[in-house]
Amino acid sequence: MKPFTIHNGQLAPLDRANVDTDAIIPKQFLKLIGRSGFGQYLFHDWRYLADGTPNPQFELNKPGHAGASILVTRNNFGCGSSREHAVWAVAQYGIRVIIAPWRQHHKDRLPGFADIFRNNCGKNGVLTIELSEAEVDRIFHAVHTQPGLQATVDLPQQTIVLHTTPEQTLRFEVDPGLKQYLLRGLDDIALTLEQEADITAFEQHHDVQCAGGR
Amino acid sequence: MAKTLYEKIWDRHVVKNLSDGWTLLYIDRQLVHEVTSAQAFDGLRLAGRTVRRPALTFATLDHNVPTDNQAVITDPIARAQIEALRRNCREFGVTLFDLGDANHGVVHIIGPELGLTLPGTTMVCGDSHTATHGAFGALAHGIGTSEVEHVLATQTLRQKKSRTFRVEFTGRLTPQVTSKDMILKLIGQIGAAGGTGYVMEYAGSAIRALSMEARMTICNMSIEAGARAGLIAPDETTFNYIAASDRPYAPRGAALEGALASWKMLTSDAEAAFDRTLTIEAAALAPQVTWGTSPGMVADITGRVPEPDQVAGYHKTDVENALAYMGLTPGTPLTAIKVQAVFIGSCTNGRIEDLRVAAAVLQGRRVAHGVRALIVPGSARVKAQAEAEGLDRIFKAAGAEWRHAGCSMCLAMNPDQLQPGERCAATSNRNFEGRQGKGGRTHLVSPAMAAAAAVAGHFVDIRTWN
Numbered sequence: 019m020k021p022f023t024i025h026n027g028q029l030a031p032l033d034r035a036n037v038d039t040d041a042i043i044p045k046q047f048l049k050l051i052g053r054s055g056f057g058q059y060l061f062h063d064w065r066y067l068a069d070g071t072p073n074p075q076f077e078l079n080k081p082g083h084a085g086a087s088i089l090v091t092r093n094n095f096g097c098g099s100s101r102e103h104a105v106w107a108v109a110q111y112g113i114r115v116i117i118a119p120w121r122q123h124h125k126d127r128l129p130g131f132a133d134i135f136r137n138n139c140g141k142n143g144v145l146t147i148e149l150s151e152a153e154v155d156r157i158f159h160a161v162h163t164q165p166g167l168q169a170t171v172d173l174p175q176q177t178i179v180l181h182t183t184p185e186q187t188l189r190f191e192v193d194p195g196l197k198q199y200l201l202r203g204l205d206d207i208a209l210t211l212e213q214e215a216d217i218t219a220f221e222q223h224h225d226v227q228c229a230g231g232r
Numbered sequence: 233m234a235k236t237l238y239e240k241i242w243d244r245h246v247v248k249n250l251s252d253g254w255t256l257l258y259i260d261r262q263l264v265h266e267v268t269s270a271q272a273f274d275g276l277r278l279a280g281r282t283v284r285r286p287a288l289t290f291a292t293l294d295h296n297v298p299t300d301n302q303a304v305i306t307d308p309i310a311r312a313q314i315e316a317l318r319r320n321c322r323e324f325g326v327t328l329f330d331l332g333d334a335n336h337g338v339v340h341i342i343g344p345e346l347g348l349t350l351p352g353t354t355m356v357c358g359d360s361h362t363a364t365h366g367a368f369g370a371l372a373h374g375i376g377t378s379e380v381e382h383v384l385a386t387q388t389l390r391q392k393k394s395r396t397f398r399v400e401f402t403g404r405l406t407p408q409v410t411s412k413d414m415i416l417k418l419i420g421q422i423g424a425a426g427g428t429g430y431v432m433e434y435a436g437s438a439i440r441a442l443s444m445e446a447r448m449t450i451c452n453m454s455i456e457a458g459a460r461a462g463l464i465a466p467d468e469t470t471f472n473y474i475a476a477s478d479r480p481y482a483p484r485g486a487a488l489e490g491a492l493a494s495w496k497m498l499t500s501d502a503e504a505a506f507d508r509t510l511t512i513e514a515a516a517l518a519p520q521v522t523w524g525t526s527p528g529m530v531a532d533i534t535g536r537v538p539e540p541d542q543v544a545g546y547h548k549t550d551v552e553n554a555l556a557y558m559g560l561t562p563g564t565p566l567t568a569i570k571v572q573a574v575f576i577g578s579c580t581n582g583r584i585e586d587l588r589v590a591a592a593v594l595q596g597r598r599v600a601h602g603v604r605a606l607i608v609p610g611s612a613r614v615k616a617q618a619e620a621e622g623l624d625r626i627f628k629a630a631g632a633e634w635r636h637a638g639c640s641m642c643l644a645m646n647p648d649q650l651q652p653g654e655r656c657a658a659t660s661n662r663n664f665e666g667r668q669g670k671g672g673r674t675h676l677v678s679p680a681m682a683a684a685a686a687v688a689g690h691f692v693d694i695r696t697w698n
Contacts, residue, residue: 035550036424036526040664045645049296049309051270051316063666092547094425097458097526098664099643100360101268102376121425123545126508128425133460134360134374141378193392195252206378207281210386213248213256217284217388220247226260226288227350227483228491 020143021203025114025171029161029180030086032077037091038098039135043107056103057110082165088115090157093128096135105138115171117147117178119154140196143203145173147190160186173201234501236396237465238431241371241498245354247388257391260353262383263339264291264326266317267645268358272381273320284387286325290348291317293331294338296645299608299635302331310646324384335480337611337637340364340579344448345613347474347482351466351495356383361579361661363454367447368474369466369498371431374455394460395507397430398500401438403515408694410589411446412581412659412678414438415453416520418512420530423545427459430508433500434464438514444473445583452580453661456527465499519694521566522663522676524554529663533681533693537564557665558673559653567691569675573656574605574632574686575668576679578642581659582610584617586679591623593683593694594630600689605632606648608640632686644669657685 047059064076072079078086089108095118096104108116116139118130130148131139139146149157160182161167168181173192180186199206210217235243247256269291276282283289296310305311314331321328329336335346340361343349349365355372356362358380365372375389383389401414419426432454439447447464454462471492474482483491500506518532528545531538539562540551555562560569576582576590587609599605607627609615615637618624624634641648642660650656650672659682663674677685680694688697 033549034553035547038526038662038664040643040662040667044666044670045643048267048645049307049313051274051313053271053274063670092550094428094458097424098360098455098662100358100374100376102271102358102378105376123423123426126422126426128423129428129458131428132425132458133428134376138376138378141376193252195250195254195392198252206390207275207279207382207385210256210382210388210390213388214386216248216256217258217386220258221387224245224258226353227487228352228494 019141019203019205022114022143022145022173022200024173025087026168027087027114028085029088029090029157029167029169030078030083031158031161032089032091033158035092036094036097039096039101039104040098042096042104043101048101048103053106054110056107057112060107060111080165085112087112088117088169088171089113090117090154090161093119093121093130095131097132100134102138104135105142105144109142109144113144115145115147117149117154117157119151120148121151140199143200145171145200147178149188149190153188156186173197234503234505236500236504236506237369237433237463237498238371238396241352241354242393244352250390253392255391255393256388257354258388259356259383260288261348261355262289263343263355263357263362264289264380265295265339265359266293266313267295268377269320269380270313270316271377272384273324275381276384281385283324283326283384288387289326289384291321291326291328292336292339292342293317295639295643297331297638298646299638299640299648302636334612337613338579338582338639340452341582341610341614344368344444345479345611347479350474350482350491351470352498356389360455361452363459363462364448364452364579366451366454366462367444367464368470369463369495371461371463373461394431395429396433397427397459397508398433398435398506400436400509400511401434401514402436402511403438403513404441405438405514405517408680409517409519410678410680411442411449413517413520414514415450416522416527416530416676417517419453419457419527420520422457422510424456424526424528425458427454427457430459432459432462434462439464440467443585444469445585448583449580453527456661466495471495519678519681521681521691523558523560523566524551525557525663525665526554527663527676529554531566533566533691535566537562537566567693569655570690571655571657571685572603573650573654574603574682575641575656575658575660576606576682577608577610577640578660579610580661581679582608582614584614586659587614587618587623589679590683591626593680594632594687595626597630597687599631599686603686603689605686606635606641607632608635609637611637641668643667657682657691
């Protein structure tokens with residue numbers, strides 16, 4: 019996996035909540051059995067008109083948003099199907115960072131990203147960043163004011179610098195295990211296979227039918 | 233210390249605690265289908281790795297398969313994907329329930345049918361509806377293709393513990409209200425991200441009263457609230473289901489006796505602490521209908537399409553976009569919404585009990601003029617059972633189409649798709665934009681509500697209809 023350290027890139031807004039993986043990569047592209055070629059189908063049904071030309075109304079097709087690599091969006095991004103094709107499409111389009119807000123709903127804090135999607139991002143070197151709604155609103159405001167706005171995402175320092183005038187810096191949290199994994203671009207199967215003796219020892223006394231000790 | 237059911241299953245599967253709160257967790261069973269596995273097997277080949285425990289891995293073909301004629305796959309891309317799984321299963325020694333096999337079917341229907349799904353086990357599949365198997369007290373969840381490959385290679389997953397969320401359904405359901413309505417109501421209440429980061433445990437007298445199939449419907453849709461998994465503690469209903477004579481992979485004889493002793497300990501301790509709890513009164517529930525493009529956009533059948541600024545948990549603009557896509561006007565009674573298509577099937581509601589309910593509604597009636605109704609059994613076994621009971625004849629006499637097993641119009645990867653603007657009453661699990669076909673409009677309901685909508689041509693309150 020490609021390591022993630024510091025990323026400089028252009029921001030693009032996708033001002034919608036609950037963007038599901040069917041929208042990120044529609045089902046007709048899931049029949050492909052390779053791991054590449056998905057970027058062209060990202061957000062396909064929103065991005066293209068019926069005749070196959072780009073939909074000028076779609077956010078990523080608007081002037082100033084082409085070539086973006088940092089996507090800022092709303093709550094519950096990546097919900098629905100577990101299809102990793104969605105993350106392959108995101109990554110192959112060129113997006114390396116997705117920013118979404120957690121949300122307060124009654125007493126609960128609703129995460130910015132759906133669970134399986136966030137996991138899949140980690141496996142593909144795509145950094146998911148959760149911020150507060152107020153912070154995400156600030157980013158939306160900045161990018162709407164200045165289409166083509168550049169930002170620097172620094173994983174070691176856990177900061178996002180918006181290159182507005184003056185610059186604005188936001189801090190983010192990241193799981194320490196995931197951070198190490200992304201920084202080093204690790205192959206987690208190889209890592210796990212280093213524990214093979216433990217797996218074998220576990221299997222000696224584990225019953226896969228009743229899942230208790232034998 | 234008192235433990236939840238989730239913690240008990242977790243503890244039985246810890247291979248090793250890694251750093252930063254991560255755990256290497258053993259996986260007892262992996263189910264595989266054609267759409268999310270090809271790249272995982274390729275990854276193994278590229279790295280020169282093997283499947284660690286092929287006997288714990290089971291495959292089926294369900295997502296992209298046609299349901300009219302399964303002998304000939306005319307779509308060349310779908311056929312290539314099907315052939316890839318056949319090849320991979322042969323090469324890596326994995327059991328495949330192929331098209332035409334008596335045990336073929338939708339992955340989450342056949343797991344329980346064949347006795348692969350057992351209490352206290354850990355199960356994964358490259359499919360978000362893997363939560364279905366939690367109905368047996370199995371810790372089951374969907375994973376991406378990278379993790380499919382990880383489990384194939386190591387029989388483990390690197391996991392962080394989830395938080396726990398207990399939902400108690402008290403009292404009893406009223407007639408014609410089903411487990412589909414229970415889970416839709418819950419998602420409406422907590423939102424489509426209300427369960428994210430949690431493992432849900434469903435409990436209470438209304439859950440205990442449900443059959444295994446009805447329980448599976450609830451656990452199946454845990455993911456629609458964002459939850460990692462849904463669990464129901466196993467009980468006599470569970471044990472009787474597993475002990476039924478036709479489950480070839482379930483333990484038998486002394487092995488079953490031993491397993492039962494272990495499974496009976498699989499309950500949350502009375503003093504166990506959950507991170508969040510919620511109580512819902514089952515008797516107060518009405519049949520549910522979704523009106524939007526997120527499963528949390530749902531209302532009682534007695535309700536109306538809401539005003540965009542009056543939907544808890546959704547921003548006004550998101551509701552406006554959803555209503556525009558759905559072609560609905562605020563204030564419209566849900567019973568006034570006309571449908572052009574009805575889909576009964578899927579891993580949510582494609583089991584024999586669902587088909588019996590649909591047949592009871594359709595018996596002696598006709599599907600309304602201008603409505604096409606598609607009834608798709610979840611597995612070859614369900615199909616055979618339905619035909620043995622004569623349900624297929626009832627469906628055909630009513631003017632519905634009776635198909636072979638597959639995911640079909642739940643995700644419309646095969647030829648079963650809605651046309652743009654076409655409106656469908658569906659027993660499946662997702663009402664996302666384009667889910668059932670580009671431009672298609674999906675309303676999620678129970679099988680009884682779907683069958684009644686097919687006859688009436690619009691949604692009805694099944695409790696008072698005819």
